[in-house]
Amino acid sequence: MDDVSHQVSARETGEQAIIAKLSGVTRDYPAARGAKPLHALGPIDLELKQGEFFSVVGPSGCGKSTLLDILTGLSPPTAGTATFEGKRIHGVPDGVGVVFQEDATFPWLDVEANLSFGLKQLQLSARERQDRVEQALRIMGLVGFRSAFPAQLSGGMRQRVCIARTLVTQPRLIVLDEPFGSLDQQTRLLMGDELLRIWRETGATVFFITHSIDEAVMLSDRVGVMSARPGTFIDMLETGWAQKRDSRNVADPHFGKLTGQIWGKLRGEALRQMQLQNDVAL
Amino acid sequence: MRNLGPPLIFLVLLLLGWDVLHLQIANGSISSPREAGARLVALMSGARFWADVGETGFAFVIACLLSIMFGVLIGVGLGLSRLATEAFEPILVTFYSLPKVILYPLVLLAFGLGASAKIAFGVMHGLVPMALLTRNAIAEIKPVYLRSANVMQLDGFATLRLVLLPAVLPELVGGMRIAFSLSLLGVLIGEMFAAKRGLGFAAMNAMGLGDINTILAIGLFLGTFSVLANVMMLSVERSLRHVHSNSVTQAA
Amino acid sequence: MRPPGLLAALIVFGAIGLLETACQTGLLQHSVVLPPSEIAASLWNILQSGAFNRAIFLTLSNIFITAALAIFFGFVVGVLLHSVSYLRAGLEPFLASYYAIPTFIFYPVFIVLFGVGSASIIAISVLLAIVAMITATLSGLDRIPIVLRKTAKVMRLNTLETAVSILLPSALPYLVTGARLAIAYAFIGVIASEFILSGQGVGYAISYAYNNFDNQTMYGLILLIILIVVGTNMLLDAFDRRQPTQTARNR
Numbered sequence: 133m134d135d136v137s138h139q140v141s142a143r144e145t146g147e148q149a150i151i152a153k154l155s156g157v158t159r160d161y162p163a164a165r166g167a168k169p170l171h172a173l174g175p176i177d178l179e180l181k182q183g184e185f186f187s188v189v190g191p192s193g194c195g196k197s198t199l200l201d202i203l204t205g206l207s208p209p210t211a212g213t214a215t216f217e218g219k220r221i222h223g224v225p226d227g228v229g230v231v232f233q234e235d236a237t238f239p240w241l242d243v244e245a246n247l248s249f250g251l252k253q254l255q256l257s258a259r260e261r262q263d264r265v266e267q268a269l270r271i272m273g274l275v276g277f278r279s280a281f282p283a284q285l286s287g288g289m290r291q292r293v294c295i296a297r298t299l300v301t302q303p304r305l306i307v308l309d310e311p312f313g314s315l316d317q318q319t320r321l322l323m324g325d326e327l328l329r330i331w332r333e334t335g336a337t338v339f340f341i342t343h344s345i346d347e348a349v350m351l352s353d354r355v356g357v358m359s360a361r362p363g364t365f366i367d368m369l370e371t372g373w374a375q376k377r378d379s380r381n382v383a384d385p386h387f388g389k390l391t392g393q394i395w396g397k398l399r400g401e402a403l404r405q406m407q408l409q410n411d412v413a414l
Numbered sequence: 415m416r417n418l419g420p421p422l423i424f425l426v427l428l429l430l431g432w433d434v435l436h437l438q439i440a441n442g443s444i445s446s447p448r449e450a451g452a453r454l455v456a457l458m459s460g461a462r463f464w465a466d467v468g469e470t471g472f473a474f475v476i477a478c479l480l481s482i483m484f485g486v487l488i489g490v491g492l493g494l495s496r497l498a499t500e501a502f503e504p505i506l507v508t509f510y511s512l513p514k515v516i517l518y519p520l521v522l523l524a525f526g527l528g529a530s531a532k533i534a535f536g537v538m539h540g541l542v543p544m545a546l547l548t549r550n551a552i553a554e555i556k557p558v559y560l561r562s563a564n565v566m567q568l569d570g571f572a573t574l575r576l577v578l579l580p581a582v583l584p585e586l587v588g589g590m591r592i593a594f595s596l597s598l599l600g601v602l603i604g605e606m607f608a609a610k611r612g613l614g615f616a617a618m619n620a621m622g623l624g625d626i627n628t629i630l631a632i633g634l635f636l637g638t639f640s641v642l643a644n645v646m647m648l649s650v651e652r653s654l655r656h657v658h659s660n661s662v663t664q665a666a
Numbered sequence: 667m668r669p670p671g672l673l674a675a676l677i678v679f680g681a682i683g684l685l686e687t688a689c690q691t692g693l694l695q696h697s698v699v700l701p702p703s704e705i706a707a708s709l710w711n712i713l714q715s716g717a718f719n720r721a722i723f724l725t726l727s728n729i730f731i732t733a734a735l736a737i738f739f740g741f742v743v744g745v746l747l748h749s750v751s752y753l754r755a756g757l758e759p760f761l762a763s764y765y766a767i768p769t770f771i772f773y774p775v776f777i778v779l780f781g782v783g784s785a786s787i788i789a790i791s792v793l794l795a796i797v798a799m800i801t802a803t804l805s806g807l808d809r810i811p812i813v814l815r816k817t818a819k820v821m822r823l824n825t826l827e828t829a830v831s832i833l834l835p836s837a838l839p840y841l842v843t844g845a846r847l848a849i850a851y852a853f854i855g856v857i858a859s860e861f862i863l864s865g866q867g868v869g870y871a872i873s874y875a876y877n878n879f880d881n882q883t884m885y886g887l888i889l890l891i892i893l894i895v896v897g898t899n900m901l902l903d904a905f906d907r908r909q910p911t912q913t914a915r916n917r
């Protein structure tokens with residue numbers, strides 16, 4: 133299992149710098165009352181290459197969000213080590229931006245204030261701050277909504293605000309956790325295009341979590357396929373897309389081949405995960 | 415019962431604090447928990463006390479039932495009509511935040527001295543929260559429940575019995591718990607200055623005599639009663655919400 | 667869109683009109699209920715003469731002190747209970763049944779502790795009002811989405827910054843509701859204590875007027891209290907509506 137990722141990364145290390153690295157990472161959740169501790173994740177080995185678009189796809193509940201927490205330093209691994217830019221991760225490192233699965237807009241601030249909020253931490257001139265906000269508003273198509281409050285926006289627009297709020301800090305690693313989960317398919321495809329554009333323009337590394345095979349294949353350079361809980365990588369494949377790509381690649385025969393291949397691996401895992409979930413509930 | 419430990423420890427600490435108050439701060443002019451307990455036992459072995467309890471209990475039961483019944487009716491009325499809500503909710507909310515004692519002269523005018531006055535006073539306290547909570551429960555029923563009931567071809571009565579009632583029941587029980595507490599409070603306050611019987615009167619009487627021991631004994635009795643009753647109602651409320659099976663919580 | 671409260675105001679004025687007619691036509695006896703016009707006139711006289719200014723000032727300042735203490739300490743206790751789950755488990759069953767116990771009966775105990783007068787009344791009323799604030803603080807803190815705490819971490823805020831710029835604003839709607847309840851209970855506690863127990867303030871003045879069959883003064887003062895409560899509510903409503911957070915809750 134693990135050697136898959138090793139092979140790929142071994143081949144690549146010569147060409148590209150590694151921005152983040154997980155080795156032997158696992159996560160146990162402590163026992164709730166009257167239950168065993170839950171082994172939720174791992175062991176995971178992963179090397180994220182500078183500037184790549186990496187996706188993780190796996191069944192719901194397999195530990196994807198747990199993996200995100202560890203990679204971003206939101207919570208420490210139970211075992212193993214995680215590094216970002218060569219330094220061990222303790223707390224969220226500088227240069228990491230996260231877009232969460234849940235709506236994380238601040239309902240008490242309008243869109244513009246939401247965006248500039250994260251910039252207060254950085255020592256920027258007022259001018260620079262304003263420029264970055266304007267740029268993010270423009271990129272995410274939020275200019276007309278700058279003084280709207282999140283409650284007045286649709287779910288898709290709120291997720292745009294979250295992405296924009298991450299972009300203004302100009303992170304070197306952007307981590308997204310099923311960011312388009314609540315959107316309809318067409319909006320998802322378009323948002324995917326925008327994400328690709330941002331990725332190209334900023335040169336940031338993207339770590340993208342999804343349960344959607346299509347989304348993973350369409351967007352990524354590399355897709356990690358996760359097993360049922362406790363999630364480990366059971367496959368790691370290169371899509372081979374050109375850097376300049378967009379959602380129209382779903383019409384490419386290669387797209388069908390890749391999704392078919394992933395589903396072949398994932399079907400059994402998804403079944404197993406459903407079984408797991410039922411067992412717990414009974 | 416779940417987790418009795420912490421509340422019991424808190425109770426012990428409360429009694430200890432009370433004892434410290436008795437020993438240190440007030441030089442013994444506040445009786446100790448032991449003395450108050452003994453006084454309560456003495457009271458409870460007399461007929462007068464139980465007559466007072468009966469008196470208060472009767473008024474309370476009626477007040478509580480009336481609060482719940484009319485509270486639910488008003489709440490349903492408000493829940494079904496936006497116009498009614500717009501017209502009456504502000505009035506109810508204001509009434510809720512009004513010190514209702516100042517209306518006592520009016521209550522006495524309308525009902526005279528006696529049981530009906532204190533019942534009225536209990537209802538004045540319990541009715542409004544019951545109505546407002548019922549309205550909220552109804553406002554929060556998901557429209558898809560009603561559409562599902564339609565699809566299942568339930569008639570009006572079956573929809574009410576099988577869908578609407580179970581949907582609002584946990585909230586209703588929560589409302590009843592509050593109506594319970596507040597109508598008891600209303601009845602007791604009513605008794606404090608418009609009755610010659612009942613626990614409220616007994617407490618008022620003891621206050622006049624400066625008999626702190628009896629006051630604390632009555633407080634102990636009322637406190638024990640309402641805590642036990644509330645704990646019971648809370649557990650009913652919890653079981654009605656159907657979300658507390660251990661395994662399911664863990665899976666979430 | 668009708669302005670909020672318009673319908674309710676119309677109903678109240680209609681009811682006042684009806685009452686006025688009932689009184690003027692003799693349907694209600696003058697010795698029992700005064701017509702609203704006379705009540706208003708009486709209130710006007712009371713305010714003009716200044717005879718009750720001291721009582722009114724005393725009552726209002728006690729209410730203010732009570733509300734301030736209850737809101738502050740209710741918040742502090744709420745935060746404490748939220749962070750120490752054992753404490754919370756111990757206290758919660760008692761918080762839930764708190765309102766059934768008439769705090770007033772412990773007045774003599776407070777007299778022993780604080781003496782006769784405002785301090786005892788304030789202590790009793792704080793005891794009545796604080797629970798609403800504690801409960802509201804707890805539910806506000808409970809409902810802070812976990813994702814917002816994570817966001818604070820991603821933005822690398824320290825504990826204080828997180829508390830001030832994320833946790834507090836997120837819980838604010840609940841805190842405001844709790845503060846409003848605490849204010850309502852401060853009114854109830856202070857005026858009821860004065861009415862039942864003490865020889866001071868507007869509450870006592872109402873009770874005194876009632877016992878002396880002084881209907882003019884009694885109704886005038888009752889109207890005064892009602893107007894102050896309504897006024898306070900309207901003021902707080904206006905303040906509430908300025909908060910964007912309130913609407914944000916409904917998503």
Ligand SMILES: Nc1ncnc2c1ncn2[C@@H]1O[C@H](COP(=O)(O)OP(=O)(O)O)[C@@H](O)[C@H]1O
Binds near residue numbers: 190195664
């Ligand atoms: N804080 C937690 N405590 C206990 N168990 C948790 C916690 N967070 C997640 N889990 C469990 O760990 C497993 C993986 O969760 P998660 O990482 O959220 O999965 P995914 O994001 O892939 O859907 C799930 O079974 C979930 O129930």
Ligand SMILES: [Mg+2]
Binds near residue numbers: 196197198309
């Ligand atoms: Mg997840």
